[in-house]
Amino acid sequence: MEVKAIAKGVWPTMITPYTEEGKIDYAMVENLVEWYIERGVAGIFAVCQSSEMFFLSEEERVELARFIVKQVNGRVGVIASGHVADDLEEQIRGIYKMAETGVENVVLLPNRFAKPDEGDDVMLKNLEYVLNKVDSVPFGFYECPAPYKRLLSPDVVAYCADTGRFSFLKDTCCDAEQVAEKIKAGRGIVGIYNANCAQLLMTLRAGAAGFSGVMANFHPELYVWLCDNYETQPELAERVQNFLGLASCIEGRAYPVCAKKYIKDFHFPQMSDFSRSVNRARLISSNKTELEQMHALYNELLPLWGIEFPFKV
DSSP: OOOOOOOSEEOOBOOOOBOTTSSBOHHHHHHHHHHHHHTTOSEEEESSTTTTGGGSOHHHHHHHHHHHHHHHTTSSEEEEOOOOOSSHHHHHHHHHHHHTTTOSEEEEOGGGSSOTTSOHHHHHHHHHHHHHHOOSOOEEEEOOOSSOOOOOOHHHHHHHHHHTOEEEEEEOOOOHHHHHHHHHHHTTTSEEEEOOSTTHHHHHHTTOOEEOSGGGGTOHHHHHHHHHHTTTSHHHHHHHHHHHHHHGGGGGTTTTHHHHHHHHHHTOTTOOOOOSSSOGGGSOHHHHHHHHHHHHHHHHHHHHHTOOOSSOO
16 A cells, blocks of 8 residues: 655644543543644644653553544544554554554554664564554654654665655654755655754755644644745744744653643643643742743734734634
């Protein structure tokens, strides 16, 4: 099979809201899906590390993906990972389960196919085994930093393009020159979606397909604006990029708790900032002040930029 390209633009790495008791809050999942769509995203990357997929059971991962696909109802794209198993046979079983939810792309983690001290030859051998066993599922790749970060080389990206099975790569190398090499290697078959905010504009100009990163949980509409307007408004794009790059420093503040706190304070007061992966006590008082200051600055800059949105930011 040969997969079709997924939409260019912004693919937020969706967070998983919980109740105070630690269960998935599906009413809040519904609200978040609508919030992303209202802000113009191209699609939603569900059941990823931002979703705390390593802290969800297999049943929860599959149920969450299925719920999001149903809620989206074809209005934007939905891709999902949940690729956490070490054993290849377990991976294959999990891939089929995730594919059955209706996502348009099952996103794989490179670090599941080889150990840290093993080379690309081992990774490709194991990947090929899985591809041969799963012949009817479209794929993507996500350079997930957990349990260890394994980046794809341009040669591996070229291999993925040659298979015709991959249409998505969430790139986390944080190096615009490397991203540009992967864009060339992907040949437009594998769309490269940069996760790094500081160099996003540079990589868009080099041919990146869009953005897929954690900061789309704070102000996704501004990333949408940049992806849509960087060519026609280059000077303003530079100003917007400067803000996005600096604001992205906030992701180092006990993420995903900081994103949940931000959404709770400025969009959905009923949302809990509980996290299974990070103790919310790690978001200290000064971090919360930083969130408030980032939000205030954003609202001050919008009229100076002359950018308006048909919703409250």
